[in-house]
Amino acid sequence: xxxxxxxxxxxxxxISALHLFLSQLSSVIVWVLIVAAIIAGVLGEWVDTLAIxxxxxxxxxxxxxxxxxxxxxxxxxxxxxxxSSKVIRDGKLQTLPSKRIVPxxxxxx
Numbered sequence: 001x002x003x004x005x006x007x008x009x010x011x012x013x014x015i016s017a018l019h020l021f022l023s024q025l026s027s028v029i030v031w032v033l034i035v036a037a038i039i040a041g042v043l044g045e046w047v048d049t050l051a052i053x054x055x056x057x058x059x060x061x062x063x064x065x066x067x068x069x070x071x072x073x074x075x076x077x078x079x080x081x082x083x084s085s086k087v088i089r090d091g092k093l094q095t096l097p098s099k100r101i102v103p104x105x106x107x108x109x
Contacts, residue, residue: 006099020067024060 015023024030037052083098087105096105 004102015071017064017068020071021060021064024063024067025056030056030059 025034033052033056037049037056040046040048040052084095085098085101085107086093086095087101087107088094089096089105101107
């Protein structure tokens with residue numbers, strides 16, 4: 001095991017809620033809408049400006065809440081699962097934590 005390390009995925013650092021919200025504003029189409037809102041505001045089209053801003057904010061909020069709930073669900077699933085596997089190691093059937101499985105272990109169903 002020292003040669004190969006643990007058989008597990010590396011946990012990614014958690015993303016803050018603010019970063020998650022701001023990431024919803026990173027697409028090109030959102031920036032085009034923001035520029036359109038600015039241009040409409042400069043031209044005095046306040047109804048259009050407000051409508052575009054409301055659409056952008058609602059879109060960002062919906063995307064944020066969907067992604068936030070998905071992250072929380074995934075974290076809850078990770079807590080519920082304690083993976084272990086039955087393998088044949090050294091000619092014996094053993095139940096090991098999945099992270100301790102190494103090349104050469106034969107999986108047993």
